[in-house]
Amino acid sequence: MAQPDQHHPKRGTSTQAVHAGELRQKLGDSLIDPIVCSATYTFESTQSVIDFIEEDQPREEYGRYGNPGERIVERKLAALEQAEAGLLFSTGMSAITTLMMAKLSAGDEVIFFDECYHRSREFCRKHLSRFGVKTLEIKMGDYQALAEAITPKTRLLVSESPTNPHLSIVDLEQFVGIGRKHNIETVIDATLATPINLLAIPAGVDYVIHSATKYLGGHNDLLAGALVGSEAQLADVRALRGIMGCIASPHTCFLLQRGLKTLSLRMRQQNQNGQRVAEFLANHPRIEKVYYPGLPSHPYYELAKKTMTGFGGLITFCVKDADWKTTAQVVDAAGIPRIGPSLGGVESLIEQPLVMSYYKCPPEDRQAFGIADNMIRLSCGIEDTEDLIEDLRQALDGVGKE
Numbered sequence: 001m002a003q004p005d006q007h008h009p010k011r012g013t014s015t016q017a018v019h020a021g022e023l024r025q026k027l028g029d030s031l032i033d034p035i036v037c038s039a040t041y042t043f044e045s046t047q048s049v050i051d052f053i054e055e056d057q058p059r060e061e062y063g064r065y066g067n068p069g070e071r072i073v074e075r076k077l078a079a080l081e082q083a084e085a086g087l088l089f090s091t092g093m094s095a096i097t098t099l100m101m102a103k104l105s106a107g108d109e110v111i112f113f114d115e116c117y118h119r120s121r122e123f124c125r126k127h128l129s130r131f132g133v134k135t136l137e138i139k140m141g142d143y144q145a146l147a148e149a150i151t152p153k154t155r156l157l158v159s160e161s162p163t164n165p166h167l168s169i170v171d172l173e174q175f176v177g178i179g180r181k182h183n184i185e186t187v188i189d190a191t192l193a194t195p196i197n198l199l200a201i202p203a204g205v206d207y208v209i210h211s212a213t214k215y216l217g218g219h220n221d222l223l224a225g226a227l228v229g230s231e232a233q234l235a236d237v238r239a240l241r242g243i244m245g246c247i248a249s250p251h252t253c254f255l256l257q258r259g260l261k262t263l264s265l266r267m268r269q270q271n272q273n274g275q276r277v278a279e280f281l282a283n284h285p286r287i288e289k290v291y292y293p294g295l296p297s298h299p300y301y302e303l304a305k306k307t308m309t310g311f312g313g314l315i316t317f318c319v320k321d322a323d324w325k326t327t328a329q330v331v332d333a334a335g336i337p338r339i340g341p342s343l344g345g346v347e348s349l350i351e352q353p354l355v356m357s358y359y360k361c362p363p364e365d366r367q368a369f370g371i372a373d374n375m376i377r378l379s380c381g382i383e384d385t386e387d388l389i390e391d392l393r394q395a396l397d398g399v400g401k402e
């Protein structure tokens with residue numbers, strides 16, 4: 001069997017993004033991998049079915065367990081993350097939920113840093129609890145509290161890095177150190193970082209999760225999730241995925257493979273847009289506060305500089321002396337970014353977290369999650385930096401004027 005182009009750890013990320021995980025010679029002598037949209041896969045004879053089962057042959061069987069395009073993307077992602085193996089899912093949330101369902105049993109405990117994607121929090125609070133799994137939330141960055149919360153029942157330590165929307169950064173050395181000391185596995189949702197800006201597996205994290213819907217796909221045209229780690233640690237997750245059925249479709253895998261080829265290029269522009277737009281906002285008189293790890297004013301600036309190679313396209317900022325309505329005027333006045341949830345794609349997106357994600361959330365809870373009325377989240381796409389800055393300048397200058 002032909003071997004995939006994979007084991008070139010010295011090659012740069014752009015070369016890996018284009019070539020890793022692919023076969024050099026493909027079906028029909030095509031340069032590009034085809035979309036194999038078969039629901040099932042055939043065997044030549046009864047003996048070949050038996051050989052497949054007895055020898056655990058690496059081939060397809062039925063579409064819920066995998067498809068050829070998915071394997072390619074999994075190898076490509078594993079190469080980019082410097083991980084042994086990868087697993088793709090239908091969404092980022094199914095990557096998170098399937099990992100938790102595979103690793104946690106009734107009576108187990110999982111500890112989260114409290115700045116996290118609101119649906120991950122909801123899954124733990126509302127649903128894992130129904131299966132007898134206890135969730136503890138620790139203040140982001142409080143490693144002493146994290147270590148003290150560990151009990152003999154603790155199975156997983158989970159965090160995002162950077163977090164959404166505050167863009168706090170996990171100190172992986174401390175996080176992994178605590179996990180290893182207590183023999184507990186660690187999980188980082190690195191959606192906002194991508195393997196271009198952060199390599200968490202070489203830093204010792206057990207599992208890295210991505211919403212591939214965001215930067216990895218990069219074009220706001222697919223939903224997918226990814227999980228990377230060691231082959232042995234992913235085996236039970238892979239098996240559970242085959243039961244839950246939350247696999248990425250062949251069409252999604254095709255789009256994701258295509259999107260990944262330009263990941264490195266896109267991140268370069270998005271890192272630049274994020275940095276320059278954050279600097280512009282930080283110096284603007286109508287802005288009260290900017291959350292961006294590439295600004296010296298950010299509490300995690302030093303850690304980000306030490307551990308990451310770029311800070312991404314996501315910026316959160318607060319408009320000075322503005323109530324939620326005035327803040328909404330800024331959002332509405334932006335001419336380039338479209339109003340919508342999500343992030344990481346080539347199109348810039350803007351939103352007011354209060355309205356988009358927390359509209360029905362009681363004010364006390366919003367306050368506890370650090371969601372201010374005057375907060376705006378901007379996901380810079382790959383548009384020209386100067387255009388984004390000029391557009392925000394006119395949006396901010398127009399506020400409050402009739």
Ligand SMILES: *Cc1c(COP(=O)(O)O)cnc(C)c1O
Pocket residue numbers: 091092093094117160164189191192210211212213214223224225
């Ligand atoms: C979007 C997102 C998710 C969920 O991913 P989906 O692909 O929408 O299911 C999880 N974590 C983070 C940090 C996200 O931004």
